[in-house]
Amino acid sequence: MKVSYLGPVGTFTEMAAKAFFPLSDRVPFKTIPACIEAVAEEACDACVVPIENTIEGSVNMTIDYLVHKQRLPIMGTITIPIAQHLLMHPKQAGKTPKKIISHPHAIAQCHDYLQSEYSLVDTEFMNSTAEAAQMVANHPDQPIAAIANELAASEYELDFVGYDIHDYNNNHTRFIVLAKEETKLKLPALNSGYKTTLMVTLPSDYSGALHQVLSAFAWRKLNLSKIESRPTKTGLGNYFFLIDVDQLQDDVLIPGVKSELEALGCGVDILGSYPCVHYQDQSKKTSPTSC
Ligand SMILES: O=C(O)C(=O)C[C@]1(C(=O)O)C=C[C@@H](O)C=C1
Incomplete structure (x- = not known):
């Protein structure tokens, strides 16, 4: 199996790719879009790209390319400690x-x-x-x-x-694994639970819209580990939300959220439902607060 990653040899993304797919061939690419395109064009079976860092927040290039250019399903996520x-x-x-x-x-x-x-x-x-x-x-x-x-x-x-020049000790980056749906990935042993990522677009800007969206998760007691807003790139003030739920997609609760939000006029896409892996460097004492 071939896995594309942000290269050259020696990036943090390579470390994450190696930890997630220890036995696969790793293929370096110069940019995040090039890694994703390699999977879309089937030159590689999967890619590993950064999505979120404890200190710096989201990697917008990954989110925007995934949402606007190549909507490949998220198959897994891995968090690794970062020392600069x-x-x-x-x-x-x-x-x-x-x-x-x-x-x-x-x-x-x-x-x-x-x-x-x-x-x-x-x-x-x-x-x-x-x-x-x-x-x-x-x-x-x-x-x-x-x-x-x-x-x-x-x-x-x-x-x-x-040595260790990063400003905060608890420095971690989370990476996502993207692959075409039909690819049968050999995922590593799971150790930190699951996530489901939903993309929600609001019908229009009205008071209480986000509150209504969040209520659909809240009363079902679905725990959210991340909510992120990004511009839809269609006009000032137009945003979509990426919402991570702390569990695998089930037959009742997540479909229930989807239908409830769609009834309110929201667009809802499920970007993936996948296992989380934490790679813990034994020499570092810190650990990420969520998966
Ligand atoms: O440049 C690298 O080594 C990368 O893997 C990219 C990247 C990022 O995009 O945030 C990944 C992890 C670190 O947070 C710094 C850089």
């Missing part, structure tokens, strides 16, 4: 970096550190943390530093200039 480090080429030992490069989420996760240690140094966004590490490795004569993980440090043979 500042890496430089060994040839630059002892030098101060003139530029710090990384994925925008990684830079945001280290905002306080960068502000206190390198407030005058420019930052530049890359497609991924490992792409930044690779860039540093390919330019040994330039005083640039990458924010990336341990895997990238060893893959690209870089030195640690700062």
Whole structure:
């Protein structure tokens, strides 16, 4: 089986893909849309893409591409601990970096550190943390530093200039697995429960609309682990909601919510009903608060 992920080798997404599909072939792609397209075009059987980080929040690129461009079903989710480090080429030992490069989420996760240690140094966004590490490795004569993980440090043979530089200890990123419905995925042993993700669009903006939506879940005692609003991209103030329910799709309660909301004029799509996996690095003491 082939699994696409945000590359190159050494990204957090690769760590998540390896933890979820230890026995599959992993194929790196340059962007999140390219990973998703690889599944849509059947070049790969599944993809692993980031969706949410404890410090920085949602990965909008993943949500928007999934909702607006390629509506592939969500087949699973995995949460992994994130530790960011500042890496430089060994040839630059002892030098101060003139530029710090990384994925925008990684830079945001280290905002306080960068502000206190390198407030005058420019930052530049890359497609991924490992792409930044690779860039540093390919330019040994330039005083640039990458924010990336341990895997990238060893893959690209870089030195640690700062260790565990993320601003909050409890730093986790959740990734989703997308695959075509007909693909029979071999999912790993489950250890953290299930989720069902619904996409809800309101018929129009009227008072109490969101309250009515939430009531449909509340009186059925369905626990929600996330509610996210994103623009429908059709006009200012037009939003859809992504709602994660803490259980598998059943025959009664979730179909009941769907029909009740549809009777109110809402659009309801079920984006997936799937197992959650927590990958716990034994050396880290923190754990995510939900799956
Ligand atoms: O750049 C990487 O290593 C990624 O896997 C991407 C990504 C993200 O999109 O948030 C994943 C996890 C970390 O939160 C930082 C970056």
